[in-house]
Amino acid sequence: MEEVITSFDKILLLTKEETKAVPIGEADEDDVHERFKTALVGKMLTIEPFNREAFKQTI
Known part of the structure; x- marks a missing residue:
């Protein structure tokens, strides 16, 4: 997780407000790790309009 934070910093x-940490408890941390196992982050590099819902369903 630390390497992800470091790469995002680059x-x-x-803003200062956006850099404030949000504390989570141990029980929450396990839940976060479970949800991140199936997370996908990306960006569509196109100038053409596209259907976001259809894209999410396809991916």
């Missing part, structure tokens, strides 16, 4: 410009 490409994101955050």
Whole structure:
């Protein structure tokens, strides 16, 4: 997880408000790790309009 935070720091410009940490408890941490196992982050590099819902269903 630390390496993900480090790589985001290199490409994101955050305000002071956005850099504040949100504390989570141990029980929450397990839930977060479970949900991130199936998370997908990406960006469509197109100037053409596309149906976001259809894209999400296809992916």
